[in-house]
Amino acid sequence: MTNAVPLYVARETAARSVGVEEVLQRILEVGKERGISFDVIRTGGRGLHWAEPLVEVGAARIAYGPLEVTDVEGLFDAEFARGGDHATRLGSLNDHAWLKGQTRLVFERMGLGCATDLEAFRSLGGFGGWERACDLGPDEVLDELDASNLRGRGGAGFPAAIKWRTVKEAQADEKFIVCNADEGDAGTFSDRLLMEGDPFCLIEGMMIAARVVGAARGYIYLRSEYPLAKEILSEALEAVRQDGLLGPHFDIELRIGAGSYVCGEETAMLESLEGKRGEVRAKPPLPAHAGLFGKPTLVNNVITLASIPWIVARGGKAWAEFGHGRSRGTLPVQLGGNVKRGGLVEVPFGMTLRELVYDFGGGTLSGRPVRAIQIGGPLGTFLPENALDVPLDYEALAELGGSVGHGGVIVFDDTVDMARQARFAFDFCARESCGKCTPCRIGSVRGVEVMDKIIAGDDVNENIALIEDLCETMKEGSLCAMGGLTPQPVLAALKDFPKDFHGGFGS
Amino acid sequence: MTVWPKWDAAVARDLVVPHSNIPGGLLPALHGMQEHFGCVAQGAIDLAADVFNLSRAEVYGVVNFYDDFRKTPPEMPVLKICMAEACQAVGAEGLKRHAVDLAGGRMEIEDVFCLGNCACGPSVMAGSSVYGRVSPERLDTLVGLLEGGGE
């Protein structure tokens, strides 16, 4: 295989969903006919979902995409194996503006090597954080975490160092760490991309966490909608076990969810891990004091844990040099919905949503004007186009009533009916409520009914007042953020798009 | 289209027992049975209650809570259509209407909420495969493939 041409192809859900396997198959077939052999390297996805199916060819890794099976003959005619010119040629991705404009720290290795090859991981700097964590003591690792100001990426933005310290200081015969890989928010896929494309990075983060807090057992709670991530994580965990870094001293069990959004809420997740209905627990006690099976438990999101190796290897100060205000480091933003160039955009906090939506995203896919965006998932908020100058920043978004959440940004064009979006917010809550508290369980169902009346044009003003009351009750009285934050997108839609609630949309 | 095996208590027991001594093993046990039999029916609930030393009502409560667990195996190919916000923004509702018109009686069409493929929507899932940028034409092809036993 000495003269085989390197061919880098993602083993990743989004790439597959638009046909990368078929394109690869066709390339190998035509290659055979034409006497060109390839050395296929299955990498993580580089996050350029707009350019998938995408392949990178040769030592210079010249990229071509988006490709169709019918493009393949033409690629060979254009001598793509030598980097030849073609309508789909994107050049070297490292020089491509879409990636060059990003600051990839958590995703620094993404797409560079084979995702399940431990040697490739090591040669790209993998386990650097783990090695430094072993040199430093747990307290020094916590100092780095303090200096980084890392906040949880699962949604609530809670400082990671405080949570870690609480679990570390808790006295118990047994402690656990749980990685929240339930990634239920619509418009989010950074956890999936990381787990499929750099699973060892997550495992390294969990190894460091376990060492610092003193846990001998870890769990990854993965949603069932991610079968490829399950396959890749299983391979990666086995490889690390073979290597001896996971074993009786600390091991990680992969658990699969069963289609429940609320199981992403940390206490519902713990119930589910215990084999029960995924019902939210009252807090206190905090999971850090009494979590899984009543033991002190560190629960962190995938991206939080995957940020740890970088922070420990390079130092918390280096991380905190990026960012804005009290939001330090980078955020892997997921651009989706009606957007021309969607995918994973890791940038320092402080970038405006306008830059994200237009400079990276290129505006809408439909070519129509942007009307609204949703940020932070179903428990986040809607913003109108004229609010896009807000910087990506926990506090700045909180001032608008919203949140960074898990970093999903969904773009809508001017055909979106915001009254229907408000109805959907209640409907989703009604479907997914765990049922334990009344404001969430009943309030959401009432919300759908009242929104139906508003949409039908019945007593609109009275019904809007009812919605506002209902939102207040849900906010104040719900046990967790499911019922507590569902009102936020509803109220945002009401405030910024009042016409849609007054029969204005269709007319 | 997968043909699901008939309920067999001995086979099921072998699937469940390995999970019975791991903490919180009920969910993996239920998943194991559903993967094999295509559902978690009454026999599966009784068996899990027995092995895990729980009441049947408790196991039933768990099975009922999670959308993934089915009471009967699918009789038709299952097509899950993402109806979450990012897919709505690129026409998921229209796609679903098209799917129901096209294949309503021949396929089980279900809603799902986000497949993590939000930059390549509308997205659908069949078996363990996700399909993106699903235009009505692409859906026609996919339905043909599924009915031909392609999944």
Ligand SMILES: Cc1cc2nc3c(=O)[nH]c(=O)nc-3n(C[C@H](O)[C@H](O)[C@H](O)COP(=O)(O)O)c2cc1C
């Ligand atoms: C309804 C609901 C769903 C949630 N879903 C997720 C999720 O899918 N993934 C996640 O990491 N956090 C989710 N969270 C937040 C978790 O409760 C918790 O704050 C988080 O896992 C803590 O990790 P972090 O500090 O690293 O962010 C959800 C919260 C609520 C209220």
Ligand code: FES
């Ligand atoms: S919203 Fe449909 S895949 Fe995420």
